[in-house]
Amino acid sequence: MKQGGGTSSRALYERGLKVIPGGVNSPVRAFGAVGGVPVVFNRGEGPYLMDVDGQRFLDLVMSWGAIILGHAHPMIVSKITEAVKSGTSFGAPCPDEVKLAEHICGVVPSVERVRMVSSGTEAVMSAIRLSRAYTQRSKILKFRGCYHGHADAMLVRAGSGVATLGLPDSPGVPPGAAGDTLVARFNDLNSVIGLFDESKEDIAAVIVEPVAGNMGMIPPAKGFLEGLRSLTSDRGALLILDEVMTGFRVGPSGAQGLYGIAPDLTTFGKVIGGGFPVGAFGGQAEIMDQMAPAGPVYQAGTLSGNPIAMRAGLATLEYLADPSVYQGLESMSYAFAEALASEAERAGIALQTSVVGGMFGFYFAEDTVNSWEEAETCDRERFASFFHGMLEAGVYLPPSPFEACFISTTHGDPEVEYFRTAVRAAMSIL
Numbered sequence: 001m002k003q004g005g006g007t008s009s010r011a012l013y014e015r016g017l018k019v020i021p022g023g024v025n026s027p028v029r030a031f032g033a034v035g036g037v038p039v040v041f042n043r044g045e046g047p048y049l050m051d052v053d054g055q056r057f058l059d060l061v062m063s064w065g066a067i068i069l070g071h072a073h074p075m076i077v078s079k080i081t082e083a084v085k086s087g088t089s090f091g092a093p094c095p096d097e098v099k100l101a102e103h104i105c106g107v108v109p110s111v112e113r114v115r116m117v118s119s120g121t122e123a124v125m126s127a128i129r130l131s132r133a134y135t136q137r138s139k140i141l142k143f144r145g146c147y148h149g150h151a152d153a154m155l156v157r158a159g160s161g162v163a164t165l166g167l168p169d170s171p172g173v174p175p176g177a178a179g180d181t182l183v184a185r186f187n188d189l190n191s192v193i194g195l196f197d198e199s200k201e202d203i204a205a206v207i208v209e210p211v212a213g214n215m216g217m218i219p220p221a222k223g224f225l226e227g228l229r230s231l232t233s234d235r236g237a238l239l240i241l242d243e244v245m246t247g248f249r250v251g252p253s254g255a256q257g258l259y260g261i262a263p264d265l266t267t268f269g270k271v272i273g274g275g276f277p278v279g280a281f282g283g284q285a286e287i288m289d290q291m292a293p294a295g296p297v298y299q300a301g302t303l304s305g306n307p308i309a310m311r312a313g314l315a316t317l318e319y320l321a322d323p324s325v326y327q328g329l330e331s332m333s334y335a336f337a338e339a340l341a342s343e344a345e346r347a348g349i350a351l352q353t354s355v356v357g358g359m360f361g362f363y364f365a366e367d368t369v370n371s372w373e374e375a376e377t378c379d380r381e382r383f384a385s386f387f388h389g390m391l392e393a394g395v396y397l398p399p400s401p402f403e404a405c406f407i408s409t410t411h412g413d414p415e416v417e418y419f420r421t422a423v424r425a426a427m428s429i430l
């Protein structure tokens with residue numbers, strides 16, 4: 001057990017270790033939380049990934065949610081192939097960036113203007129700069145266990161990758177960069193009110209993952225997001241919904257559409273790039289027009305609005321414009337979560353599950369999980385054994401107990417049955 005990747009994966013990983021820090025380009029990929037050697041993949045098709053040893057896995061990571069239409073979707077492949085033939089980057093405006101921005105503004109009512117960047121990290125970093133400039137205040141309030149990318153100010157109590165490594169903060173973040181970041185408890189409005197009272201009108205923005213997906217998966221408690229909306233309005237702070245994960249994944253207008261919350265700013269990433277490196281941030285025109293060159297707040301990017309990435313993002317979002325897509329995704333997420341729950345019950349194993357749109361999560365825990373403080377009490381060792389049991393049975397789960405699972409429009413009933421069989425086998429040896 002705990003071997004992970006096969007012979008060819010191991011060989012590539014060992015070569016990688018010599019030239020890439022830790023052998024990976026993003027820490028969670030190294031299997032630190034579950035042990036063993038990471039699996040190296042060279043092909044994806046629909047809901048499946050193929051590794052370099054010729055093994056096939058049902059994928060429940062889907063590039064951390066980005067690949068919502070399944071790997072190598074023929075329509076996306078054909079659109080980007082066409083785009084590539086006309087050049088891969090202009091460093092100047094292109095038609096598809098305008099169309100993608102129009103599309104986003106059309107389906108997300110709180111967004112009147114949107115700026116494209118190249119990652120979720122960049123989107124958040126820029127939205128924070130903008131909120132500080134707009135309010136002329138300096139503090140940012142975040143929630144313990146929420147991840148907002150790796151910009152200095154956000155690398156405080158940041159969930160999954162950071163928690164998995166056991167680094168509460170990162171060396172190299174100067175005290176000044178993180179000193180203006182306040183940390184409250186997710187799903188606990190009183191902890192937010194307390195910080196507002198202490199900080200005397202210096203909070204520029206509250207940033208939150210509307211469905212927390214970087215500490216396992218925790219939906220917002222009833223009234224939590226509504227409370228943040230009214231509190232920020234009353235206290236003159238902006239509300240930033242970080243929808244890098246939830247945007248276009250939990251519903252046609254993201255978590256804000258699902259829960260009826262209009263934030264001041266929204267950050268996007270993952271799904272909006274259709275598998276390419278794209279992020280974006282947007283909001284009301286009055287706030288967004290503070291961005292250069294319309295306003296004084298600087299932000300720029302050589303490859304921002306890249307024509308191939310814009311084509312892929314636009315094609316993906318157009319496909320998702322049909323609301324029935326999300327009904328299908330959500331009922332499929334429920335089917336996966338139900339398979340987990342019923343097999344756990346059969347095996348007498350304590351398990352909690354949650355579902356929102358095209359994502360679901362589970363914890364090996366006795367009680368419902370509502371915050372990081374509760375999430376971190378889950379049974380991590382049991383998760384690691386389960387992860388490897390699932391891998392043996394041909395299912396690729398996120399290699400950490402503090403990540404959500406993601407499906408695509410290509411995950412169907414046969415995949416649920418395949419999953420159920422794997423879960424039964426993996427749970428029988430826990």
Ligand SMILES: *Cc1c(COP(=O)(O)O)cnc(C)c1O
Binds near residue numbers: 150242
């Ligand atoms: C993934 C993620 C980010 C960071 O996006 P990157 O593209 O990895 O930089 C930020 N916020 C949330 C909520 C995320 O899930």
